[in-house]
Amino acid sequence: MKETPLAAWHRGHGARMTEFGGWNMPLFYGGGILKEHLRTRAWAGLFDVSHMGRFSFHGQRTIDFLRFALTNDAARLSAGQSQYTLLSQEDGSALDDALLYCWPSGEYVLVVNAANAAVDVDFLRAKAQGFGVEIEDRTSRTAMIAIQGPASWEILRLAASALRPEMPGRSRSLPISIRETQAVVSRTGYTGEPIGFEVFVPAEQAEAIWTRLLDVGRPLGIGAVGLGARDTLRLEASLPLMGHEGGTDPDGHPMPILAVPSARFGVNLKDSQRDFVGRAALERQAAALQSLQSGGPGDDAALSRRVRPLAILDAGVARHGDTVVVGDRTVGRVTSGTVAPYWNWALVSNDPDDPPPVANPTSVEEWELADVASRTGKRPVALAYVDARLDESCPPAVLSRGRRLRAKWVERHGRGDVLPYFRPVSPGS
């Protein structure tokens, strides 16, 4: 199993380690998944995401290559920006999803899922040949640290030298110097937090920067967070995980890329002159979606099912592969399900002036020890891959291990559009 430059730190700090995508990674530390989730939502979480694949590209025709190999249009990126994108198969299903960065230096860097990095690089190298582009795997030479949550920008400013006070816009990146190490920080993440960053650092400086962020951020409530809470956070924010929402469905069939709502941010069909892998299939999916949205019949051959957030109303957890029914009719499958904890505030209110019902950050350690149950709740949340033409007024249910869990279609499980907090959204009754 591969290890990140921070593996020794994780083991030395009580992490329960788990295999993920061929890497030995922290699942959670002492406090457990639920507390790490709540900590990220109220203050800040620090995540080692160095397992993700990081590739850079060299060659005169790099931009032409990226425009051909990826679904989003790399030509729309300028230095200091990033975009969500996908590696599509010819059939319009995803090999992987990714973030493409145009570094402040102008260099292009692609960040992919750890479990798919090997097939991604094969795919990219095969496509790159015709463009004379070299692909450099920088995964082991660098580390990637995510800092997510309302206090994260303040903590970065305390840790770095001479970082300007105003936060960069979403998806923007800029150079940063922490402990005299040059790094790049980008306002991106996988938690749904409206304030969250990812920092790219040299592997040999990873632990020094990691501990610096923890040390300066402690009074502001930061703590290390493992992959367990990374999954509950992304699921509460309805963010797709390749292999669940994308790739093949629980029955083994390829899933159309545009079946996942967030994929529309990663597919750009505007420039009709741009040929790219999977374009023809994606055009058909986009037409099917448009038809469905205008009340038309859609196109079952191109897009018969879609991924949707599903709130579970009973006390039980829907899991990957569980059957979704309406009445006694099967309408699809659960692709991801878990329990998300939440702070007991603003379940319905969206007033940014609402004070959070959480302890003062200076008492975070007390909170760690205290019984948090009175100020928090938990709810099962899921994403499901279901018939594209559903009558939403008919209540669904999930068949989970012999139980029938009442459920409800929702637009979202939470919202991050009002800074600085990601807030849970109640499914209603």
Next chain:
Amino acid sequence: MCDRPDGGQVADFFVPVGASNVQPSDYRFTATHEWVRVAPGERGEAIATVGITDHAVQALADLVFIELPPVGKELKAGEPFGQIESVKAVSDLYSPVSGTVVETNAAIAERLESLPQDPYEKGWMIRLRLTQPAELETLLDQVAYEKLCADQAEADH
């Protein structure tokens, strides 16, 4: 179940939170990490109290829901009596002995997050009227159970 974060150290048998006169030797265990303790009921019949061990609670981590059987349900030894869900997974709960469910612990179902504080007493899950008391003899005692956990932790490394 025993892949504890502390590297397989077997903890002290149990923390005597409000421990009355109950002794570790009063408990028997299954290889699936349930415990059972038998005491006479009001009419002198043998009543078994069942829960899961501290090792199981630690290994499952982040418990969120539990489903317990209805009173009156008849269970055979080794048969599932319910399910316990953590954030990451769902696990069956197996009855160590045969019997009829006479009581379930509603308090622990409502406050499952308190289970790690006292899995051997306040964290009990069901009470059964035993139908095959001889089955108790086939279960593990404390020493055998702790050895099983140590062996499993060893195998995980």
